Amino acid sequence: xxxxxSAISTIVLVCLAVPALYCENxxxxxxxxxxxxxxxxxxxxxxxGATDICMNIDISWQCSDSDPLTYDIYFGTDRxxxxxxxxxxEAHYYPGLLTAYTTYFWKVVVRNKYGYTTxxxxxxxxxxxxxxxxxxxxGGYIISRPCAFDGKVYVGSSDDYIYCLDAExxxxxxxxxxxxxxxxxxxxxxxxxxxxxxxxxxYCLDAExxxIIWxxxxxxxxxxxxxxxDGKVYVGSRDYYFYCLDAExxxxxxxxxxxxxxxxxxxxxxxxxxxxxxxxxxxxxNAYSxxxxxxxQTGSTIVSSxxxxxxxxxxxxxxxxxxxIDINNGALIWKFATGAEVRSSPCIHNWTAFIGSxxxxxxxxxxxxxxxxxxxxxxxxxxxxxxxDEKVYVGSxxxxxxxxxxxxxxxxWKNQLGSAINSSPCVYNGKVYVGCxxxxxxxxDAxxxxxxxxxxxxxxxxxxxxxxxxxxxxxxxxHDYSKxxxxxx
Numbered sequence: 169x170x171x172x173x174s175a176i177s178t179i180v181l182v183c184l185a186v187p188a189l190y191c192e193n194x195x196x197x198x199x200x201x202x203x204x205x206x207x208x209x210x211x212x213x214x215x216x217g218a219t220d221i222c223m224n225i226d227i228s229w230q231c232s233d234s235d236p237l238t239y240d241i242y243f244g245t246d247r248x249x250x251x252x253x254x255x256x257x258e259a260h261y262y263p264g265l266l267t268a269y270t271t272y273f274w275k276v277v278v279r280n281k282y283g284y285t286t287x288x289x290x291x292x293x294x295x296x297x298x299x300x301x302x303x304x305x306x307g308g309y310i311i312s313r314p315c316a317f318d319g320k321v322y323v324g325s326s327d328d329y330i331y332c333l334d335a336e337x338x339x340x341x342x343x344x345x346x347x348x349x350x351x352x353x354x355x356x357x358x359x360x361x362x363x364x365x366x367x368x369x370x371y372c373l374d375a376e377x378x379x380i381i382w383x384x385x386x387x388x389x390x391x392x393x394x395x396x397x398d399g400k401v402y403v404g405s406r407d408y409y410f411y412c413l414d415a416e417x418x419x420x421x422x423x424x425x426x427x428x429x430x431x432x433x434x435x436x437x438x439x440x441x442x443x444x445x446x447x448x449x450x451x452x453x454n455a456y457s458x459x460x461x462x463x464x465q466t467g468s469t470i471v472s473s474x475x476x477x478x479x480x481x482x483x484x485x486x487x488x489x490x491x492x493i494d495i496n497n498g499a500l501i502w503k504f505a506t507g508a509e510v511r512s513s514p515c516i517h518n519w520t521a522f523i524g525s526x527x528x529x530x531x532x533x534x535x536x537x538x539x540x541x542x543x544x545x546x547x548x549x550x551x552x553x554x555x556x557d558e559k560v561y562v563g564s565x566x567x568x569x570x571x572x573x574x575x576x577x578x579x580x581w582k583n584q585l586g587s588a589i590n591s592s593p594c595v596y597n598g599k600v601y602v603g604c605x606x607x608x609x610x611x612x613d614a615x616x617x618x619x620x621x622x623x624x625x626x627x628x629x630x631x632x633x634x635x636x637x638x639x640x641x642x643x644x645x646x647h648d649y650s651k652x653x654x655x656x657x
Contacts, residue, residue, distance in 0.1 A: 205284035206233045209259075209276040212291045220296035223268060224613060228260035229276055229288070240277040247290070249273045262615075268297040299583055301599065302338035303608040306331065309590070310603025312363075313353035313393070313552070316596030320375070322361055323591075323601075323609055324350025330363055330371065331609070332378055335596060338611055342378035346371070352403075353393035353433070353592070357415065362401055364390030370403055370411070372418055382418030386411060393433040393473070395441070397455070402441050404430025410443055410451070412458060422458035426451065433473035433513070435481070440495065442481050444470025450483055450493060462498030466491060473513035473552070475521065480535065482521045484510030490523060492535060504533060504540075512562075513552035513592075517574070522560050524549025530562055530570060532577070541577045543570060547588065551602075556595035556614065563589025563602055569612065571600075585610055 209229040214221045231237055239256040242249040243263050249272075253261065266272065271294045277287045307327030314323040321335045326349040332341040352364030360381060361373040366389045372381040387407030394403040400421060401413040406429040412421040428446030435442045441455045446469045452461040467487030474483040480501055481493045486509040492501040512524035521533045526548040532541050547566030554561045559580065560572040565588040571580045591603030600614045 203282070205286045206235070206237055206278045206280040207231060208286050209239075209278055209288035212274075214293040216289075216291040216293070218293040220298075221293045222298055222301055222613070223266045223295050224299050225266070225295075226260055226262045226613060226615060227274060230259060231278055233278075233280065235280050237281075238279045240279070241274065242277070242290075243272065243274040245270060245272060247273055249275065249290070255279075265299075266295050268295055270295050299612070300585075301611045301613065303610045304331070304333055304338045304340070306607050306609065308349065308607055309587075309605040310607070310609060311351040311391075311590045312603060313592040314594040314601040314603065314609060315354045315356055316594050316601055317356040318375075321594070321596070321601050321609070321611075322354040322356065322363075322375075323603060324352055324354065324363055324365075325603075325607070326350070327607075330354065330361070330373065330378075332361075332375070333609070335599070335601075335611075338609075344371070344373055344378045344380070351391040355394045355396055357396040360415070362394040362396055362403075362415070364392055364394060364403055364405075366391060368405070368407075370394065370401065370413065370418070372401075372415070384411075384413055384418045384420070388429065391431050392443075395434045395436050397436040397441075400455070402434040402436060402443075402455070404432060404434065404443055404445075406431065408445075410434070410445075410453070412441075412455070424451070424453055424458045424460070428469070431471050432483075435474045435476050437476040437495070442474040442476060442483075442495075444472060444474065444483055444485075446470070448485075450474060450481065450491070452481070452495065452498060464491070464493050464498045464500065468509075471511045472523075475514040475516045477516040478519065478535065482514045482516060482523075482535065484512055484514065484523055484525070486511065488525075490514070490521070490525075490531070490533065492521075502538065504531075504538070506531070508548075511550045515553045515555050515560075517555040520574070522553035522555060522562070524551060524553065524562055524564070526550070528564070528566075530560070530564075530572065532560070532572070532574075543572055543579050545570065550590045552592040554593045554595055554600075556600075559614070561593040561595060561600050561602075561614070563591060563593060563604075565589065567604075569593065569600070569602055569610075571614075583612060 211230040213228045240254045241261045243252045273292045275290045279285045306325035308325045312324035321333050330344045346365040347367035349366040354361050354363040361375050370384045386405035389406040392404035399415050401415050404410045410424045426445040432444035449463045451463045466485040469486040472484030474481045490504040506525040508527035510525050514521045514523040528545050530543045545564035547564045549564050551563035558574045568582040570582045573580050585604045586606030588605040593600050593602040600612050
């Protein structure tokens with residue numbers, strides 16, 4: 169009896185093994201399980217047959233298999249495209265900068281961990297002449313910085329409107345009319361949009377519909393951009409006041425009088441709010457009472473908006489300096505001379521402040537060591553940098569959008585748009601949004617690789633003449649530096 173059972177077991181095992189032998193060369197497409205080929209690639213991007221496609225598109229596809237897959241990509245202008253790259257591990261491929269008005273053909277061969285393959289169909293698309301995904305025309309130049317959230321992008325324009333667009337397609341969702349230019353940058357919070365207008369108003373709109381919720385009238389232009397924190401809206405006005413409003417109702421909580429126009433946008437940190445003024449002072453106010461904690465006098469107008477990190481506030485000034493101020497007592501830590509007005513606002517990331525200057529340079533300043541690198545452009549840099557995925561994005565009045573690598577400290581690419589870029593970029597879902605003086609809002613690939621470019625290390629030109637200190641070069645600070653980013657080799 170035992171021998172009979174053994175024989176039966178052997179026959180069963182052989183029968184189970186046979187189908188796998190016959191499936192080895194079956195490329196009809198399955199679920200990617202043991203002994204079956206993977207499912208075919210689907211959902212090509214760009215879609216099959218699409219036209220007017222961006223010349224620096226990153227093509228992609230989808231596969232439903234849960235097993236690890238690799239991909240062979242065939243790409244070219246022939247209807248039977250040649251193999252370009254094998255064993256890709258991610259479902260996308262960058263073919264390089266393409267030629268305008270050209271039809272490209274491509275297919276993907278999927279391979280699973282068992283060695284089985286499935287070939288997809290041959291797809292095609294035709295390029296246009298653009299190096300961006302989309303652009304949306306407004307009736308005026310755009311200084312406002314776009315704000316992207318929940319599939320939408322919001323921006324103001326000098327054509328008197330606040331716009332809401334579909335972040336993926338650029339289609340208009342709604343627009344709200346103000347009485348004059350909108351230079352202020354929208355802020356999204358709790359389903360609402362907060363934005364200033366040159367008609368003296370601070371607006372609160374429904375983020376979905378654009379319906380007005382409330383509007384508060386100040387005594388001057390509001391090109392300062394609102395900051396929302398703890399149920400309060402902080403914003404400056406050219407009537408010399410800095411305002412704190414109730415975010416729900418728009419009622420005045422307090423206002424602080426400076427002796428100059430407040431074009432700078434505020435920064436909130438640890439119950440304090442920081443803002444610059446045309447009266448040459450950087451102010452630190454109690455965010456809840458509006459009382460003055462300290463103020464620091466610079467040499468000129470402050471249009472730049474402060475950024476706070478690691479116990480210090482960093483801000484640019486029209487006297488040509490970038491200042492670092494101790495937030496606890498308002499004492500100067502250091503100031504960095506650029507030799508031209510600094511209207512750009514800093515962005516601080518991992519101990520490095522990124523900021524532009526009217527001397528046409530983009531600076532990266534390590535805020536404790538003052539190690540400095542950057543990139544020289546061909547125009548004044550009013551635009552404020554944005555950091556995402558270890559890349560720095562910033563516009564210039566030379567009409568280019570620049571992308572710098574933080575890891576290599578070099579320029580990755582620059583993309584020429586239609587005119588000077590005074591707007592500041594915003595990065596969302598792998599795309600970068602920026603306004604331009606040609607009246608368009610642009611959407612570009614944040615991973616654009618369309619130029620071979622090299623960076624410039626400003627350390628070779630930095631000397632003691634670039635740095636100015638009130639007392640000592642490296643004042644001791646009672647701050648915890650244990651979270652400092654490790655130095656790069």
